[in-house]
Amino acid sequence: MRVIVTIQHPGHVHFFRNAIDELQADGHEVHVFARESGVAIDLLEAAGIDYEVLAGDANSLPSLAAVQATYEARLLRRARAIDPDVITAIGGVAAAHVATALRTESVVFYDTEHATLITSLGYPFADVICTPTCYRDEIGSKQVSYPGYHELAYLHPDRFDPDPSVLELAGVERDEQFAVVRLSSWEASHDVGHGGFDDPHEVVDRLEDAGATVLLTAEGEPPAELASYQLQTPPEKMHDLLAYADVVVGEGATTAAEAAVLGTPSVYVNSLSLGYTAELDSKYGLLFEFSDENRHVEALEKAVSIIEREDDPWEARRERLLAERVDVTDVIVRTLETTARSGRPTQTKHAANLG
Known part of the structure; x- marks a missing residue:
């Protein structure tokens, strides 16, 4: 055909x-x-x-x-x-x-x-x-x-196997805790009138205070004061990086879901809830969705708690997801x-x- x-x-x-x-x-x-x-x-x-x-x-x-x-x-x-x-x-x-x-x-x-x-x-x-x-x-x-x-x-996993060499490209060590922060441009037709973080600078500060190295990825240009955090890795390597991150915190639903299906806990901060973000939250506990007016504060508390958490339930949760999804x-x-x-x-x- x-x-x-x-x-x-x-x-x-x-x-x-x-x-x-x-x-x-x-x-x-x-x-x-x-x-x-x-x-x-x-x-x-x-x-x-x-x-x-x-x-x-x-x-x-x-x-x-x-x-x-x-x-x-x-x-x-x-x-x-x-x-x-x-x-x-x-x-x-x-x-x-x-x-x-x-x-x-x-x-x-x-x-x-x-x-x-x-x-x-x-x-x-x-x-x-x-x-x-x-x-x-x-x-x-x-x-x-x-x-x-x-x-x-x-x-x-039948389609993707993360490459650990991405860590060297990103400038982080194998045993180093790091968070990926994703900022949206809010220029898509379906994003008009909606929002995510109150202050991206506070997001970076709180994650660093919790002991995580912060790597920033943004649609368009990031805030000038945060430009030094911007990822320099090739775009095709982003999923490798998400797989090795300790937490992903962001305004984009796709990035949040990508992290979740890779077994990396993701904190999704957006006034828009979607069927798939809600299911990854309520059914599998791999994505944590914050969409109400207190989303900024509540999301940062969750992200910090993930960084400080001593147990690691994420892989078991991912195995359940993969058993039930095609x-x-x-x-x-x-x-x-x-x-x-x-x-x-x-x-x-x-x-x-x-x-």
Whole structure:
């Protein structure tokens, strides 16, 4: 079959990269189209994935609308020449629109309930919408649920083995306690009106006072006074670092979930709660979610308590998670193969569950 994969965020590279490899190994023709967004192009290069850039980056919501329109128009032109059997994406606004125009199939993966602009523009046009079982919204007959998280498409132990050499790159010793702090840019359409930490400087100070070395990663530029804490390791090494950290404290849900599935306790500080962050908190105790007005204070107390904790329950909790959740790359590949236009039995189009 001919497959189009669209990439509009660095996280999309991680999510699809193993599926792209497997589809190509199975003899399928895979075309990857991207727009410049953060380190997405760097990650595609590091993964050795052939791609074509269709649009540039955006630095504001108005510019994002213009970039999205350009991206969609160019994707339509390229897809018309390829004549794909299926088009896939995370969020999938452009993918679903283009697939509809070409009368082919689209598969959209998503896990962010509050991104209502994306879902309202993309969901009505998508053929199949794949969501984790913890996803809070009911979409209807298009919805396919699976017991997993996006992060298990690339951080499942069958797919990822952390490299300890990242510690030297980050400038920390093997026996040194360290915390990774993640700051968000708050520029995404679904982040408007929301927030995380009251004061990033206090976060760094409290963690250092507890005895942890602090490594900072930020979307965009960090506060000038914290620039010396900024990580200098390559972006493709971030997951190795998360695996060896003692705690991850941040405003980004994806980074928090990545740490959690790796068995590193994560403290998620954000006024937005998600189905998967709530489940990783309440069911597995690997992520600690703080979303109310006292989130800054309560999150710092939790982060310090993790650093000072003498026992280590995290690996046992991770083993339970892995026993109950699937390798999501398998879900991606199976869903694309069963949804593709060519030779697909109609009655299998919207299976109730995968996993």
